[in-house]
Amino acid sequence: MNEIIDVNTLFGPLPYASSDLPVEALTTLMQQNGVSRSLTLSTLGMLMDSTVGNAITKAACNELPHLLPVATLNPLSFIGDTQPITRLKADGFVMVRFFPDDQGWKVNSLSFLEIVRTLTALQMPLMIAASKPGDITSLLSALGDYPGSVVLAEVTVDAIAELLPALRRCPNWLVETSRLNSMGTLSLISQTVGAERLLLGTTAPFRPISGAVQTVRYSGLDESQVALVLGGNAQRILRLQ
């Protein structure tokens, strides 16, 4: 059986969730649904302090090797020290993630562009939320030339008309599926730019894993395409064994 990799999970307290999201809840859900590895991050890094959050993420992933650490960076607290950013890859982080809406900044801000410039040398995969119409278009100018993989997160069917031309224009861009659970979206994306551009994402344990996996399985993709979305594409872009 092909490996299932979830590229969008998190753990820790989350105000819009009704309860804390313990890492144990994530690992239990993964086990129940046959997910062998998940990319994850501490909500503390997303909501408050990326330095502390990244340390918590790293500690959790050191203990549980089936969790792969994702670093968060907040341009609002970037005051020019690029050294911690340049160390992220060597510290074992497999991806860097940005939350413009949750943190309240714009993708055309100079601090974000400066962070991207620093990351360009590392070519680390990036993931960034693009949940509203217009977000993907704005990202084209900020990340259109980024040399590594760019994963769009939290995209919904409302942005499908923006998403498709952006994926056509930027061959290193992909999209994760946590909010692409509307009918027909995955098959349309696959037909337009290929199933190689889709990654399973769930936001577990806040949201369920089972429904997200089933949505991919019943999306109309053939077996080999489903295998790519559920894990093969993540293995490729993250160079996982």
Add this chain to the structure above:
Amino acid sequence: MAIFDVNLNLEGYPIPGVNQNLAQIAQGLQQRGIEGGIVFSARAEKVDPLSGNRILKAMLDGTPQLYGGLTAHTNRVDASLQAIKDLLGHKRIAAIRLVSNEPLEPLHPLVADELLNACRRYQKPIFLPTPNAACVEAALHLAKTYSMHKFIFVAMGGADWRTAIAAADQAVNIFLETSGPLDRAKISPAIEAIGSHRVLFGSNLPFRDPLAALGLFQDNELSSLDRRRILYDNAVKLFNLNESEA
């Protein structure tokens, strides 16, 4: 396990070939192992209540597993009243929903009154949009005022689902429909507070694939009785589905 989805949408979706007619919706449900559902017309909501509801009703003949939900618009009262008079008594129209120009704003009770009064003789369950706490409060007021009707709170308060559960705890004629955020935490407290007999499975197809919505019940520890009630039995009872098939 049999599944009935009480919240399906006809038209109004950007991807073609998914919900432009009831045959497409029925096929999508069948592929996912879902027995049937209640369909509402986006045309009736966004353009014209009279023609939208009539088109929906006409399509029902070819899809016995699907039932219609009438849409009444608080800003198009005359056309909505005509649709209620013409269509709500029909066996295959299982329910009615009230909508307004502003989906995130509470329904104004004075306008809703006229439509709710017109519904009295039909005694069919009434869907009210409750995407947030303010809408829940307005809907609770209507549920208490019209205690002879049964009300379904669509999306059970959205991210404010605790408010919806508290409202349902105050009035026994309120049912909670589970579309809205896929927050795993919301189902168990709802069952604990009001019982599984007043919770209904809805997906908001095609905006959410029912398989994604079903994840709320698969990744939660529920008894098989609660699961069966929410996914099927409650809908059969509330909408008199056995009777309307006869």
